Amino acid sequence: MPQALAQRTVDARSARRARGFPPEASILLVLIGLALTFELLGWILVRQSFLLNEQRLVVMILQVSVIGIIAVGVTQVIITGGIDLSSGSVVAVTAMVAASLAQSSDAVRAVYPSLTDLPVLVPVMAGLAVGAAAGLANGTLIAYTSIPPFIATLGVMVSARGIAKWYTHGQPVSMLTDAYADIGGGAVPVMIFLGTALIFHIALRYTRYGKFTYAIGANPQAARISGINVAGHLIVVYTIAGTLSGLAGIVTSARAVSGQAGMGMMYELDAIAAAVIGGASLAGGVGRITGTVIGTLILGVVTSGFTFLRIDAYYQEIVKGAIIVAAVIADQYRHRASRKRA
Amino acid sequence: MRSLATDAPDGCLLQVSNLSKAFPGVVALDDVSLRVKRGTVHALIGENGAGKSTLMKIIAGVYTPDAGELRLRGNAVHLSSPRQALQNGIAMIHQELNLMPFMSVAENIWIGREPVNACGLVSHRELRRRTRALLERLGVDIDPQAEVRTLSIARRQMIEIAKALSHESELLIMDEPTSALTERDAEHLFAIIRELQAQGKSILYITHKMDELFEIADEVSVLRDGRYIGTASPLDLTRDELIRMMVGRELSQVFPRAPARAGAVVLSARALSLEPQFYDISFDLHAGEILGIAGLIGAGRSQLAKALFGLTPASSGQVWMEGCEVKLDSPRAAMSRGMAFVTEDRKETGCFLGLSVLENLEIAVLEGDFVRCGFVRTRAVTQACAAMSRLLGVKTPDLHERIENLSGGNQQKVLLGRWLLTRPKILILDEPTRGVDVGAKAEIHQLIARLVAEGTAVLMISSEMPEILGMSHRIMVMHEGRVTGILTREQADQVKIMDLAAR
Numbered sequence: 001m002p003q004a005l006a007q008r009t010v011d012a013r014s015a016r017r018a019r020g021f022p023p024e025a026s027i028l029l030v031l032i033g034l035a036l037t038f039e040l041l042g043w044i045l046v047r048q049s050f051l052l053n054e055q056r057l058v059v060m061i062l063q064v065s066v067i068g069i070i071a072v073g074v075t076q077v078i079i080t081g082g083i084d085l086s087s088g089s090v091v092a093v094t095a096m097v098a099a100s101l102a103q104s105s106d107a108v109r110a111v112y113p114s115l116t117d118l119p120v121l122v123p124v125m126a127g128l129a130v131g132a133a134a135g136l137a138n139g140t141l142i143a144y145t146s147i148p149p150f151i152a153t154l155g156v157m158v159s160a161r162g163i164a165k166w167y168t169h170g171q172p173v174s175m176l177t178d179a180y181a182d183i184g185g186g187a188v189p190v191m192i193f194l195g196t197a198l199i200f201h202i203a204l205r206y207t208r209y210g211k212f213t214y215a216i217g218a219n220p221q222a223a224r225i226s227g228i229n230v231a232g233h234l235i236v237v238y239t240i241a242g243t244l245s246g247l248a249g250i251v252t253s254a255r256a257v258s259g260q261a262g263m264g265m266m267y268e269l270d271a272i273a274a275a276v277i278g279g280a281s282l283a284g285g286v287g288r289i290t291g292t293v294i295g296t297l298i299l300g301v302v303t304s305g306f307t308f309l310r311i312d313a314y315y316q317e318i319v320k321g322a323i324i325v326a327a328v329i330a331d332q333y334r335h336r337a338s339r340k341r342a
Numbered sequence: 343m344r345s346l347a348t349d350a351p352d353g354c355l356l357q358v359s360n361l362s363k364a365f366p367g368v369v370a371l372d373d374v375s376l377r378v379k380r381g382t383v384h385a386l387i388g389e390n391g392a393g394k395s396t397l398m399k400i401i402a403g404v405y406t407p408d409a410g411e412l413r414l415r416g417n418a419v420h421l422s423s424p425r426q427a428l429q430n431g432i433a434m435i436h437q438e439l440n441l442m443p444f445m446s447v448a449e450n451i452w453i454g455r456e457p458v459n460a461c462g463l464v465s466h467r468e469l470r471r472r473t474r475a476l477l478e479r480l481g482v483d484i485d486p487q488a489e490v491r492t493l494s495i496a497r498r499q500m501i502e503i504a505k506a507l508s509h510e511s512e513l514l515i516m517d518e519p520t521s522a523l524t525e526r527d528a529e530h531l532f533a534i535i536r537e538l539q540a541q542g543k544s545i546l547y548i549t550h551k552m553d554e555l556f557e558i559a560d561e562v563s564v565l566r567d568g569r570y571i572g573t574a575s576p577l578d579l580t581r582d583e584l585i586r587m588m589v590g591r592e593l594s595q596v597f598p599r600a601p602a603r604a605g606a607v608v609l610s611a612r613a614l615s616l617e618p619q620f621y622d623i624s625f626d627l628h629a630g631e632i633l634g635i636a637g638l639i640g641a642g643r644s645q646l647a648k649a650l651f652g653l654t655p656a657s658s659g660q661v662w663m664e665g666c667e668v669k670l671d672s673p674r675a676a677m678s679r680g681m682a683f684v685t686e687d688r689k690e691t692g693c694f695l696g697l698s699v700l701e702n703l704e705i706a707v708l709e710g711d712f713v714r715c716g717f718v719r720t721r722a723v724t725q726a727c728a729a730m731s732r733l734l735g736v737k738t739p740d741l742h743e744r745i746e747n748l749s750g751g752n753q754q755k756v757l758l759g760r761w762l763l764t765r766p767k768i769l770i771l772d773e774p775t776r777g778v779d780v781g782a783k784a785e786i787h788q789l790i791a792r793l794v795a796e797g798t799a800v801l802m803i804s805s806e807m808p809e810i811l812g813m814s815h816r817i818m819v820m821h822e823g824r825v826t827g828i829l830t831r832e833q834a835d836q837v838k839i840m841d842l843a844a845r
Contacts, residue, residue, distance in 0.1 A: 218694035
């Protein structure tokens with residue numbers, strides 16, 4: 001009975017999956033493999049351990065926390081089948097606006113001389129609001145015009161960078177309050193990164209918001225017919241992504257204790273890379289925050305691993321590019337294998 | 343080379359012997375043998391998942407078999423790519439047409455083989471000449487310079503066929519070619535198939551429609567569960583015998599009739615129009631009845647359904663429900679009035695293909711008791727979906743299987759389940775059994791009959807005459823956007839409906 005046989009093997013296959021073989025497993029293996037490679041090379045080349053160094057591990061995650069915060073938002077956008085190119089520029093605008101409201105009274109050239117030493121909540125809320133506004137612009141353009149997300153967010157990317165420069169006519173904003181600088185101090189950025197990741201992991205998996213996000217990415221037409229307000233939902237998703245970029249901008253300026261219009265350059269691409277390495281599909285409907293977190297850590301391991309080995313930064317970029325492409329190729333193989341049966 | 347080769351002594355063009363193919367988790371083909379004679383139309387039928395597509399794809403070089411061999415004109419061949427199959431005279435006309443919409447007809451046909459002039463550039467004049475000659479051979483009148491996107495589906499199909507002919511193919515594989523065609527276009531296609539046959543071509547014809555097969559096939563082979571069941575001439579078989587071969591069981595009653603028990607009017611449409619899709623449509627829908635909508639493709643039936651469900655609202659006219667006029671301007675509004683809509687195109691507008699059966703079932707019902715503060719009550723939803731899946735007899739290993747791995751019939755059951763979970767009072771079904779195998783079809787019909795007996799009102803669009811006649815209590819016939827008649831079950835027959843639909 002071939003059918004009975006077929007049925008049995010199918011059962012075995014899905015049982016294996018149900019028993020806990022999440023799609024992130026392969027990405028996690030890549031992360032572990034990379035870490036162990038650097039560990040091994042470390043002993044051979046510089047006679048040091050790569051992993052058994054708490055400080056290095058903290059710095060490693062710290063370096064990619066900002067990318068990680070953005071990537072959490074970008075992952076959701078990618079799940080809807082969209083893309084967000086504006087994240088890096090939004091980081092710059094928020095960094096500028098938040099920093100201008102976070103200057104201490106001893107700042108020599110305060111942007112708003114009458115508004116110094118404000119409670120830390122003010123610049124933070126202002127930064128989040130700027131991010132949300134940028135996201136709202138993205139979402140509205142995408143939901144109510146027929147321009148593709150790539151173009152809409154490209155436009156916002158260019159304009160937002162311009163706004164960041166115009167805001168102080170290119171001048172950096174410095175002398176920020178200690179309370180504000182504390183946001184970027186110690187392991188706080190790591191906490192913010194992991195906190196947002198946890199919140200949106202739960203949101204995507206267990207709430208109606210998450211279910212609708214996946215449905216829209218998998219088939220927007222079917223989503224609409226199923227009663228989902230697709231346009232409204234897309235606006236919410238892009239606004240969330242913008243707000244998270246704003247949060248990243250706050251963290252960036254707090255870490256640097258200044259706001260500069262050139263901040264966040266190319267961050268959008270690193271964030272997209274983290275999501276894609278983590279298994280998100282640009283075709284939509286597929287992606288998980290856990291994967292994105294692992295993808296972010298992979299970027300972190302590569303960056304700090306090369307620094308640790310004292311290898312030129314050039315090689316680092318070359319390898320990073322190769323990893324992004326390899327991750328997507330591997331992912332497609334996995335999909336093809338699971339689709340072959342039809 | 344090819345022209346020198348002769349057929350096997352018995353006139354057999356293609357012989358398939360003991361073919362087997364397994365995919366991870368399924369045995370798609372199990373020891374299948376088949377012979378296609380030169381100059382014949384050989385129909386291949388079977389339920390979804392019977393292995394028809396796999397067999398065709400092996401013959402067309404898309405898949406390589408695990409075991410068994412193919413003999414063309416008596417010689418064993420090994421086809422490892424569609425290109426190689428094409429070189430051996432085998433062309434496949436896909437269900438989803440593979441044409442480039444922004445290129446011309448001629449460019450599409452000769453892509454990669456464009457005639458060049460003395461300078462090595464593409465000679466457009468020669469391209470057009472060849473295309474015109476080819477299309478003349480098929481007896482179709484299409485401008486070789488027209489962009490493909492401007493042509494109807496029927497015409498695109500003709501271009502696919504012309505493309506196959508341009509390769510001097512001797513075996514054309516057609517996968518449900520009439521599924522998107524109107525009856526008139528289908529007739530034209532059959533005429534072309536007969537013409538090709540007269541030119542000595544063989545056609546391997548996959549279909550779900552029994553009537554077609556009796557109309558054009560010389561031989562019919564049946565596959566079931568990946569195995570070869572038998573080959574016969576349609577002349578020697580009755581429809582029932584054929585169905586029995588396909589499903590391996592007796593179908594006691596093809597159409598379960600829900601008792602005619604017209605309840606209260608649940609929906610009244612008055613003078614609905616959305617020009618140029620449909621004009622001045624008025625009808626009443628009663629609880630506990632199936633109102634069938636018959637008509638040719640393009641009659642505006644689906645547009646009417648979309649308007650009722652608020653997807654593309656009508657521009658004028660009224661809809662009354664329970665004594666008040668209602669405004670149905672979005673799917674949400676229609677859903678809140680107790681309406682549900684299973685669309686005609688499962689893949690395009692129905693399924694979330696990358697998602698699981700569970701995610702496909704639950705999506706329309708994530709509200710009320712199933713959601714608390716935005717959080718989905720996973721256990722309650724999963725239980726409801728599992729119960730629905732059992733009720734409908736969805737064949738899936740578990741609810742976490744991706745829906746794209748299910749057969750068409752089971753996908754359709756899931757879509758029905760999605761809407762039944764919302765407990766609709768009015769169920770709009772657009773081609774509820776298109777591309778669904780015979781077994782699942784009967785189950786879906788039984789389910790519809792049960793819903794109607796429980797008092798649901800069903801508006802059913804169908805292009806299959808037996809389905810419309812067998813299921814409906816009343817039949818509304820549309821032609822070019824207008825209602826041309828509403829027949830009762832007793833008045834209706836095939837001739838009357840065709841008369842109203844074709845005018």
